[in-house]
Structures are given as C-alpha cells and as structure tokens.
Amino acid sequence: MPTHTSPSDSELRPVQGLARTALLKKLSGDEGMFALGASVARVVQLADSDDQGTQSLAYYVLSDVALTQKVLRLANTPTYRAAGGTAVTTISRAISLLGFDNVKTTAMAMLLVDTLVNSKHAHSVRVELEAALCASLVGREMARFSVYQGAEEAAIGALFKNIGALVVASHEHGLFREIALLTAAGKLTQAQAALQVLGCSYDSLSAAILNEWKIPDVIVRSLAPLPPGALKPATGRQEWMRQVVSFSMETARLLARRQGPDSAEGRALAQRYGAALNLDHERLAQMFSTVARDMDGLLESLQMGGHADPDEGGPGLPSVLAQAAMSAAEPAQGSHPSGKPYNAREQLLAGVQEVTQMRAGGHGKVNDIIQAVLETLYRGMGFRFATVCLKDMRSGQYRARVAFGERHVERQAGFVFPTASSDDLFHLAMQNNADLMIADASTPKIRALLPEWHRQLLPDARSFIVLPLVVNSIQLGLFYADRALPAPEGVPPDETSLIRALKGQVLVALTPG
Structure with missing residues (x-):
C-alpha cells in the first residue's frame, strides 16, 4: 500500500x-x-x-x-x-x-x-x-x-x-x-x-x-495539493478553488477509466469531497453525465x-x-490573391441567416447585431481590417467603436473624423446613402476623394468597402473594411445583395420603436 x-x-x-x-x-x-x-x-x-x-x-x-x-x-x-x-x-x-x-x-x-x-x-x-x-x-x-x-x-x-x-x-x-x-x-x-x-x-x-x-x-x-481524508467546506475563495481543482482532476481520471459515481472509486470521491462541495449522490451523478456529454x-x-x-x-x-x-492554417476553399475567399457568397449567406435568427429569437441587442455583421464582413470577404464608425454627438465626430483585423487597436483609435459636411469619400457616401465597393483604391479619382486622416492611418489600403448607416435621413455612421491588395474580382450582384441584407439587419436594429 x-x-x-x-x-x-x-x-x-x-x-x-x-x-x-x-x-x-x-x-x-x-x-x-x-x-x-x-x-x-x-x-x-x-x-x-x-x-x-x-x-x-x-x-x-x-x-x-x-x-x-x-x-x-x-x-x-x-x-x-x-x-x-x-x-x-x-x-x-x-x-x-x-x-x-x-x-x-x-x-x-x-x-x-x-x-x-x-x-x-x-x-x-x-x-x-x-x-x-x-x-x-x-x-x-x-x-x-x-x-x-x-x-x-x-x-x-x-x-x-x-x-x-x-x-x-x-x-x-x-x-x-x-x-x-x-x-x-x-x-x-x-x-x-x-x-x-x-x-x-x-x-x-x-x-x-x-x-x-x-x-x-x-x-x-x-494547484496546491490538499490534505488527505474527507474535506470540510472552504472558508474562502482560495481554499474553494483548491478543492474544486483537485476534485476536477480526480473526477476526470475516473471518467477516463469509465468509473461512475456508483463505483467504489466514485463513492470514495463523494466521501472526500461531498460535504466540502455540497455534492450529494444525485448532483454528482448529474455532473458525471453532463461532463461526459460535453x-x-x-x-x-x-x-x-x-x-x-x-x-x-x-x-x-x-x-x-x-x-x-x-x-486549418489556410481557408478550406481557397481565396483570390486579394484575400477574398472563393466561397464569400456562402459565408455571407450563412451570416445573414445567423443574424436574422438572432433578431427573430429575441437575442439581438444592437451591439450584438453590429458585432456579428462586422465579423461576417471581415471573415466572409477576407478583409485585413474592418470597423464600424458611429456618431459621437458630444465630440461632434464619427468614431470607430468595434474593429477586427491587423493592428485593430491602433487603427480603431485613429479612425475618427468630424461630422461636419465635407466632400471626401466618407461624407459623400453618407450624404447619398450609397454603398461603395472599391476594387482599386490607387486610381487617381478615388485617391482624390480620400481624406488626409485616412491616407495617414491606412496608406496601404488598396481595396475597401464603405457602407453608410442612415436611418430616416439621419446619418448614424458607417461600416468600413479594407485589404492591402486590389480586388479585381470585384463584388458580384449576389454578394452585393447579401452585404446589403446584413446592413439592413443593423438598420432595423438601430431604428427606434
């Protein structure tokens, strides 16, 4: 022994x-x-x-x-x-x-x-x-x-x-x-x-x-080991954690050996931890079942x-x-040189279905909907950076609120521009409520419309989208996402419709009443 x-x-x-x-x-x-x-x-x-x-x-x-x-x-x-x-x-x-x-x-x-x-x-x-x-x-x-x-x-x-x-x-x-x-x-x-x-x-x-x-x-x-024998209820959080950590590993070992709560080892486990962790036979049996399933x-x-x-x-x-x-290190279906997945349509469609179900099931808080849509655009279209900008009434600025992608913290902090009307690409998109999908941002016409703050923050953006968020003629902000390479493959009509459907879910969530 x-x-x-x-x-x-x-x-x-x-x-x-x-x-x-x-x-x-x-x-x-x-x-x-x-x-x-x-x-x-x-x-x-x-x-x-x-x-x-x-x-x-x-x-x-x-x-x-x-x-x-x-x-x-x-x-x-x-x-x-x-x-x-x-x-x-x-x-x-x-x-x-x-x-x-x-x-x-x-x-x-x-x-x-x-x-x-x-x-x-x-x-x-x-x-x-x-x-x-x-x-x-x-x-x-x-x-x-x-x-x-x-x-x-x-x-x-x-x-x-x-x-x-x-x-x-x-x-x-x-x-x-x-x-x-x-x-x-x-x-x-x-x-x-x-x-x-x-x-x-x-x-x-x-x-x-x-x-x-x-x-x-x-x-x-x-992780510290416990004394032998039956344990007493913990007097504080640290002692409780030690008991739970040891109990968890001992339970895992029993499950690996296919020993249930009614086995000799299971009864010994209950005798050692039952009083300390308030585990009667029924609760222990339920835990074994739940953990095995999970x-x-x-x-x-x-x-x-x-x-x-x-x-x-x-x-x-x-x-x-x-x-x-x-x-898993590479997209399963491959992608264009720009980074846009070949199966972008399927990913966008799945995102539309998911967001629609979120709202229909009553689980769609505005922030949850916005984040789900932004993530669908980011992953589904293969962007390197994606953010949503919303109007900040106190500062009189549009300010990035959520962002995904490369250097997202730095770029989110810098993605700020005034609400005052201007003739740059972002204000024009919101004023006209026009979705922009730019395949090559290096063309002179597009470069001329980019504001100075964007050129400094994202000088290597070569393709991007701008999706204005306008409700009852009120400009609330926009979605923005870009890549470091041009996207000559463009955005075909079916993908465009799905992107607009995603934006539509956000607009409904933002609409009062």
Missing part, C-alpha cells in the same frame, strides 16, 4: 531539483511552449466587461484561423446548437451561445492541444490532454453553482492542474514512464515518485510553469475522435487531428 502523505502547500515554492531545473530551462527554449505561455497569459487577462470583453475575446480567436474553426465546430455540436437552428458562423455568436468564460477556457484548451498534438509520445500525451480537457469541464460546472466571484478561474486552474505531467510526457517521456512505473508498483504515491525522479511533485512543476507564464497567483495557488462535444470539435484509454496502448492522437491542425 502506498503511503498517503500529501505534499504540503510549501510544494509550490521553488524546489532546487536538478531534473526540474533542467526541464524548465529546456521549456524556456522551446518556441512552441513559449508561444503557448504567452497566448495563455493573454487569454487569462481577458475580462468579461460587457461588449468590450466580448470584442477582445472574439478578436483573439479570430486572429488564429485554426482556433476560429475549432470554436465554431464546438458551437455547432448538438450540445450547443439549438434544435432546428441555423449554423453558427461567427465567433461573436459562439461567445453568446457558449458563454464568455466557456469560450475563454475552451480557447486555452485548444491552444494546449495544438501545441502538444505532434508529440512523439502521442498516447501518453493524449491521456494527459484528455484529463486536462475533462477537468476544465468539471471546473466549469462547479463554477456555475459557486457563490464566489470569479469562480470561473477554477476551470482554468483545473485545465492546467496536470500541465507538469503533460510537459514531462511530451518533453522527457523517459522520466514520465519512470514516475508511472514507480507509482504503479504501489509503494509510492505519484507525488512521491515525481519528487524522487524530478526533485519536485507534478503539482510543484505545474505551478512553476504557470509562474513562468505570469499567470495570476490566485490560479497558481489553486467532453464528447469538445473532442468532436477538436476532431480527436473517441477517448484515449489510459490502460491500453495504441496509436494515440489520430492523424486526422494533426491534419486538421495543419489544414
């Missing part, structure tokens, strides 16, 4: 293990892990501050084509897609449907999978990846019923609870197998085996990695197929996942 002596909270302090130090040094020089850390830190910092938070998260996902496709696949799985509903085609809608915190944690999970998908030790990595993904789903379910503010951070802690084991499996598989064999022999716990091999426990290594990534301390400390949807969105079996060998991560990760 192993000795069940758990490492203390001091395990999270730096440990001078040679293997640990060498591993952290190796990871610091790994470009993939460095990029993963930077991306995770950036996503963790995103806060749900109404429209601004949704916009920031939507832009982050949209900046990665592969991530965009996977989040949209998840939103279109049977778990989330409304019965009989149209396909979800925008990240803005996916965030509305899945929830801000769900998409945020899911994005980090997908980044984790993408970074480690091509490991040489695919089976071991897959087992640990699935445990991480499943634990994050358990953490999310627990956060739904929590009384604590910021409870969703427990799902992030659960996702990275075993990041130490994951990177050892991926980067030092010999050490990973040695720890597994020592644990399987029954004389040492996993923590003790890792301490013997690495000089620190997996929990300590996980905390060290998250510290390297500059993850907030409240999440790092949630896990199937998540694996489907990642194209990971069935679950890995930790008790069997096998090929591990299927080649289809690696292929998906590679092929």
Whole structure:
C-alpha cells in the first residue's frame, strides 16, 4: 500500500531539483511552449466587461484561423446548437451561445492541444490532454453553482492542474514512464515518485510553469495539493478553488477509466469531497453525465475522435487531428490573391441567416447585431481590417467603436473624423446613402476623394468597402473594411445583395420603436 502523505502547500515554492531545473530551462527554449505561455497569459487577462470583453475575446480567436474553426465546430455540436437552428458562423455568436468564460477556457484548451498534438509520445500525451480537457469541464460546472466571484478561474486552474505531467510526457517521456512505473508498483504515491525522479511533485512543476507564464497567483495557488481524508467546506475563495481543482482532476481520471459515481472509486470521491462541495449522490451523478456529454462535444470539435484509454496502448492522437491542425492554417476553399475567399457568397449567406435568427429569437441587442455583421464582413470577404464608425454627438465626430483585423487597436483609435459636411469619400457616401465597393483604391479619382486622416492611418489600403448607416435621413455612421491588395474580382450582384441584407439587419436594429 502506498503511503498517503500529501505534499504540503510549501510544494509550490521553488524546489532546487536538478531534473526540474533542467526541464524548465529546456521549456524556456522551446518556441512552441513559449508561444503557448504567452497566448495563455493573454487569454487569462481577458475580462468579461460587457461588449468590450466580448470584442477582445472574439478578436483573439479570430486572429488564429485554426482556433476560429475549432470554436465554431464546438458551437455547432448538438450540445450547443439549438434544435432546428441555423449554423453558427461567427465567433461573436459562439461567445453568446457558449458563454464568455466557456469560450475563454475552451480557447486555452485548444491552444494546449495544438501545441502538444505532434508529440512523439502521442498516447501518453493524449491521456494527459484528455484529463486536462475533462477537468476544465468539471471546473466549469462547479463554477456555475459557486457563490464566489470569479469562480470561473477554477476551470482554468483545473485545465492546467496536470500541465507538469503533460510537459514531462511530451518533453522527457523517459522520466514520465519512470514516475508511472514507480507509482504503479504501489509503494509510492505519484507525488512521491515525481519528487524522487524530478526533485519536485507534478503539482510543484505545474505551478512553476504557470509562474513562468505570469499567470495570476490566485490560479497558481489553486494547484496546491490538499490534505488527505474527507474535506470540510472552504472558508474562502482560495481554499474553494483548491478543492474544486483537485476534485476536477480526480473526477476526470475516473471518467477516463469509465468509473461512475456508483463505483467504489466514485463513492470514495463523494466521501472526500461531498460535504466540502455540497455534492450529494444525485448532483454528482448529474455532473458525471453532463461532463461526459460535453467532453464528447469538445473532442468532436477538436476532431480527436473517441477517448484515449489510459490502460491500453495504441496509436494515440489520430492523424486526422494533426491534419486538421495543419489544414486549418489556410481557408478550406481557397481565396483570390486579394484575400477574398472563393466561397464569400456562402459565408455571407450563412451570416445573414445567423443574424436574422438572432433578431427573430429575441437575442439581438444592437451591439450584438453590429458585432456579428462586422465579423461576417471581415471573415466572409477576407478583409485585413474592418470597423464600424458611429456618431459621437458630444465630440461632434464619427468614431470607430468595434474593429477586427491587423493592428485593430491602433487603427480603431485613429479612425475618427468630424461630422461636419465635407466632400471626401466618407461624407459623400453618407450624404447619398450609397454603398461603395472599391476594387482599386490607387486610381487617381478615388485617391482624390480620400481624406488626409485616412491616407495617414491606412496608406496601404488598396481595396475597401464603405457602407453608410442612415436611418430616416439621419446619418448614424458607417461600416468600413479594407485589404492591402486590389480586388479585381470585384463584388458580384449576389454578394452585393447579401452585404446589403446584413446592413439592413443593423438598420432595423438601430431604428427606434
């Protein structure tokens, strides 16, 4: 029988293990892990501050084509897609449907999978990846019923609870197998085996990695191990997070072994955590069922197929996942040299259907409609920058309110011009309520109509559209989107009609009463 002596909270302090130090040094020089850390830190910092938070998260996902496709696949799985509903085609809608915190944690999970998908030790990595993904789903379910503010951070802690084991499996598989064999022999716990091999426990290594990534301390400390035996209700948020993170990973391990709440292990789990987390048998059984269902949807969105079996060998991560990760880097249907997709019509049509359903279902707040339309134009037409400008009565200016694309923060800040009438292209478009679709902005006639602020802000814009927002002869603003290359393919009549239909949905939403 192993000795069940758990490492203390001091395990999270730096440990001078040679293997640990060498591993952290190796990871610091790994470009993939460095990029993963930077991306995770950036996503963790995103806060749900109404429209601004949704916009920031939507832009982050949209900046990665592969991530965009996977989040949209998840939103279109049977778990989330409304019965009989149209396909979800925008990240803005996916965030509305899945929830801000769900998409945020899911994005980090997908980044984790993408970074480690091509490991040489695919089976071991897959087992640990699935445990991480499943634990994050358990953490999310627990956060739904929590009384604590910021409870969703427990799902992030659960996702990275075993990041130490994951990177050892991926980067030092010999050490990973040695720890597994020592644990399987029954004389040492996993923590003790890792301490013997690495000089620190997996929990300590996980905390060290998250510290390297500059993850907030409240999440790092949630990885600390718990004392043995039945736990008492937490006296504060930090203790509750530690309980949830540990419970989430233990539950994930049980689900991986196909053990339910009525198994001996399931009853032991309930005895240890039931009182602390207010989990009776019925609620525990419901959680197992919900997480198992959601896990199937998540694996489907990642194209990971069935679950890995930790008790069997096998090929591990299927080649289809690696292929998906590679092929997702380019639009599936290809695009013109300008960047405009060949299937622009289909993408615009799907966007029109989605926005129409949003309004018909009563879920279409004005800001949600505007953001969904802007995203459809940005993705569907392959623009490099897209924004919506609205009149600011106090300053007497038109000011960009939402933007997607390259350098969107800088360009949004600079996309400001006076409301006073002028003979430049933007004012003329609004005065005449004329949609402009410019295939080549370098022609003398077009250049002469561009205002100085636009030439300075976007000097390399070579093709663009301007869609005025005019309601009852009142000029409210406009949509603008551009590319750095001319678009000689133009905008055929069917695409033009769909673009106007999208704009029409915004105009209806902006019309009082």
